[in-house]
Amino acid sequence: MTQGNVYPITLISDVSMQSKLLKDSLEKGLPIQVNIVSSEALKAYELNGKTIDELVLIDFHYLDDGKFEAYNTAKMQSDATIKEIVFNCPNDAPSSQLFKWRNLVGVFYVDDDISLLLKGMDKIMNDEMWLSRKVAQDYIEHFRCANTVTTSQAYANLTKREKEIMKLLGHGASNVQIADELFVSENTVKTHLHNIFKKINAKNRLQALLWANNNISLEERV
Template sequence: MTPEHKPKITLLSDVSMQSKLFKDSLERGIELDVDLASIDELARVIDETEAVLGDYVLIDYNYFDDVNFEQYNQLRVPANAGAKEIVINCPKEVSSSELFKWRNLVGVFYVDDEITLLLKGMRKIMQDEMWLSRKVAQDYIEHFRCANTVTTSQAYANLTKREKEIMRLLGHGASNLQIADELFVSENTVKTHLHNIFKKINAKNRLQALLWANNNIGLEERV
């Protein structure tokens, strides 16, 4: 990661002693600057610059009531619609469907997760991985699955044989490493293929790719 391409990270939370301490711990752990902001602060500076939100947005679950969520949704497009969203301080009992309101979700950390686990997950996320529990990943697939009505699209037919294999495995919730093991290739090869696939299907992350797969790959192609 070259200095000029360091990702920007925004922490959306109430500005308190606790959130400032968390910000400091995160900055030390991943060696990147983290901007702490409330929704009101975000709204105030929205007209001053194009990309107010960073490349990654850490969303404090407890901070986002219905009002803040609605305001965030109105601000996210002018602020940075493509920002990857990471939910932190998430209660264990929250249903998966509740998490899917975050459109660019790439990670979920729970309220009892240690800071070391969060730092490990953040590093993975910044390597274009996702940090979701197996249950949340599987629930996501089921949530958007329309297998009974979906027929295989021409866009899927236009993918190469290897890209189709990877998309099928991705649709089953496989990680990069699992895909690599299944296809007897390196993890870097899988990442390269995924990068090319994402460009072809106009997906910004794995969740969008999963959604695309479930809307463009018929049941007969998923086995």
């Protein structure tokens, strides 16, 4: 949800000089309002009925098991689909360490500078994803294997081109990558995505990916 033209984002972190500097940098570079929420504050959300924002920025090293439980409890209170963005991820972290975030839409690494973070956050706010191709494939494959589903009639009703785009979307491809793969313009891809979202009742790429995991068999997605 937006407040005017400003996107509220929950930053899961202790309130510190570093988190305040990150908040200031993000708010100066993007039309967002960053709300710093500690794990202790999250525990109080259940008591007072507060909810976290739809966009959540998480320090890779911050959430230990106890803090992660508090975060999950707060997340379950939200009616919205939470988009999870992880930053400060070690460059050599295996993809499996990211699987606990089920609605992952972005990963930023320790060596990424603020300009790259701002660029990626802007993409995410426009319903893109900011994942390396490898992380996206590993991530989606993990949840595919955990979910045995049969293809729904809704997927069967998509056109051949729409199915091709859904398959590429499922492999973590951006609009530009999809356009290059199919030799069409980026605007054509956006038009197809708009039509797909209407047909499957999805509001964004994340919801489309979640829908795919529950409505398209593994054989269809390979």
